[in-house]
Amino acid sequence: MLFLYCVLATCCAGLLVAGIVEQRRHDANVAAIPTRVLVNGIRGKSSITRLCAGALRGSGLVTVAKTTGTAARFIHPDATEEPVYRKFGIANVVEQIGIVRRAAAYRPDVLVMECMAVMPALQEINQAKLIRSTIGVLCNVREDHLAEMGPTLDDVARSLCRSLPEGGVCVTAEKDRFHILQEEADARNCELVYADPETVTDEELRGFGWFTFKENVAIALAVAELLGVDRATALKGMYEAPPDPGVLSVERYRTPDGKRLRFANVFAANDPESTLMNITQLLELGAIRRPLHVVVNCRPDRVERNGQMGALIPQLDPDTVFLIGHPTRSAADAIPAHWTGNVVDLGGDRRDPARLTADLLAHLGPDSSLVAIGNIHGQGELLLERLAALPPDNPDADPADQSDTPTTPGAHHDFAHGEFR
Numbered sequence: 001m002l003f004l005y006c007v008l009a010t011c012c013a014g015l016l017v018a019g020i021v022e023q024r025r026h027d028a029n030v031a032a033i034p035t036r037v038l039v040n041g042i043r044g045k046s047s048i049t050r051l052c053a054g055a056l057r058g059s060g061l062v063t064v065a066k067t068t069g070t071a072a073r074f075i076h077p078d079a080t081e082e083p084v085y086r087k088f089g090i091a092n093v094v095e096q097i098g099i100v101r102r103a104a105a106y107r108p109d110v111l112v113m114e115c116m117a118v119m120p121a122l123q124e125i126n127q128a129k130l131i132r133s134t135i136g137v138l139c140n141v142r143e144d145h146l147a148e149m150g151p152t153l154d155d156v157a158r159s160l161c162r163s164l165p166e167g168g169v170c171v172t173a174e175k176d177r178f179h180i181l182q183e184e185a186d187a188r189n190c191e192l193v194y195a196d197p198e199t200v201t202d203e204e205l206r207g208f209g210w211f212t213f214k215e216n217v218a219i220a221l222a223v224a225e226l227l228g229v230d231r232a233t234a235l236k237g238m239y240e241a242p243p244d245p246g247v248l249s250v251e252r253y254r255t256p257d258g259k260r261l262r263f264a265n266v267f268a269a270n271d272p273e274s275t276l277m278n279i280t281q282l283l284e285l286g287a288i289r290r291p292l293h294v295v296v297n298c299r300p301d302r303v304e305r306n307g308q309m310g311a312l313i314p315q316l317d318p319d320t321v322f323l324i325g326h327p328t329r330s331a332a333d334a335i336p337a338h339w340t341g342n343v344v345d346l347g348g349d350r351r352d353p354a355r356l357t358a359d360l361l362a363h364l365g366p367d368s369s370l371v372a373i374g375n376i377h378g379q380g381e382l383l384l385e386r387l388a389a390l391p392p393d394n395p396d397a398d399p400a401d402q403s404d405t406p407t408t409p410g411a412h413h414d415f416a417h418g419e420f421r
Contacts, residue, residue, distance in 0.1 A: 022097070029101050029103075035109060036133045038126075038137065039114045039137040040163040041115075042144045042271060043139070043144075043269060043274040046068065047243070048137060048220060049065055050075070050244055051212070051241060052220045052223045053110075053112045054238040054239075055229060055233075058229075059229040059234065061108075061229075062077050062109045063108060063109065064108045064110070065112040066103075066113050067244060068084075074102065081242065093130065096113065099113070113131055118145050123162040134168050135223060137171050137172070140215065141174050142271045143271050143272060143273060144156075144271040161185070164188050165190055166190060171195050172195065175194075178194065195215070195218035197214035197215045197218045204217065207239045212247070248264070248282075249264070251263050253392060254393045259365070259368070260367040261364065261368055261370060262368070263370050264372070267374065275309070275312060288371065291318075291367075291369070293318050293319055294321050294370075295383065296374045297325045297372065297377075297378065298331050299375050299378055302375050303327070306327075306331040307331060309334075309374050312373075313339055314336050320342045321343050322363070324347055325349055326378075327347070351379070353383065
């Protein structure tokens with residue numbers, strides 16, 4: 001028995017020594033990177049990470065970045081990128097140690113990291129032990145992850161503030177709960193900077209080759225300004241930065257029976273407020289138009305979210321709502337009784353995706369817009385694959401189709417002239 005105790009004590013001592021050595025090595029890697037930017041918030045973190053990295057890279061600063069969203073990516077100083085390998089495909093905040101080690105090998109001026117922690121305690125560990133950011137970004141406070149950070153939006157705001165750098169500076173575009181962020185920032189001796197979206201002009205937004213928001217651009221510009229990068233240089237770097245794989249986009253397809261379809265993938269904005277904001281802006285820009293149809297993808301582990309998307313339907317006021325995935329009833333029951341549109345239940349996570357897609361397209365008119373909301377996983381991913389296999393619609397073949405298209409930025413347009421096609 002004494003022998004077993006000795007073995008246990010030896011193993012514990014070995015683990016303690018290994019942990020101390022690893023922590024010291026990590027501390028040295030962190031210290032080798034002068035400026036560390038940690039991007040936190042509910043929506044737009046991946047896009048903001050890329051915009052910040054592009055703005056700084058464009059000024060000549062050696063910049064490494066890492067995103068966590070739709071597809072986790074390690075972005076090298078030359079803007080090339082590669083997927084982040086995860087054992088068994090499971091995300092874990094411990095992977096940040098390896099990212100910092102890889103980044104430090106470049107001897108960069110700046111490391112821009114997207115926060116991957118959701119639990120408040122892990123957010124604090126991610127900041128205090130793993131990244132120790134000098135500049136924080138808290139992009140917004142939205143209705144998401146309420147089980148972990150809620151139950152109220154005020155609670156979410158305070159939870160997100162766990163990532164604020166003590167004695168540092170934080171940039172935010174959150175307006176409604178700015179006072180809460182200010183209280184938390186003051187408690188950490190952190191300077192809070194408000195990035196006003198209204199300072200970004202429509203002309204500046206037209207320079208992007210994908211759909212983005214003024215809030216995201218304003219934050220990236222504020223971060224660049226903190227590091228001494230002028231506005232023109234920062235914008236040029238952002239224009240040249242590669243977009244995130246999950247960036248909001250609008251594609252145009254021809255269905256097998258000749259119908260025209262504008263399809264907007266809004267799965268990435270899977271909280272109600274962001275979803276409504278994205279679709280409203282797409283409609284205002286003319287990227288999509290009515291008649292509008294909405295497809296809600298349901299997941300059994302996101303029943304509350306399914307209901308939130310159902311409750312959102314009257315505000316979107318589509319002609320038809322298609323329900324896919326499982327359980328579709330969780331979204332159907334949440335659609336208010338006063339809404340008079342059509343609900344088509346195509347649900348069932350075991351349905352053949354080809355048959356499901358064909359049934360959905362059969363309900364559409366000759367020229368329609370379809371918006372996908374909810375969560376992408378499951379039937380949502382399969383639907384995207386089937387739609388991507390459709391032949392693209394070439395609007396140049398019909399000049400009349402371009403008569404009312406606005407000269408504003410959006411997805412799938414001639415970015416050199418800012419015109420939708």
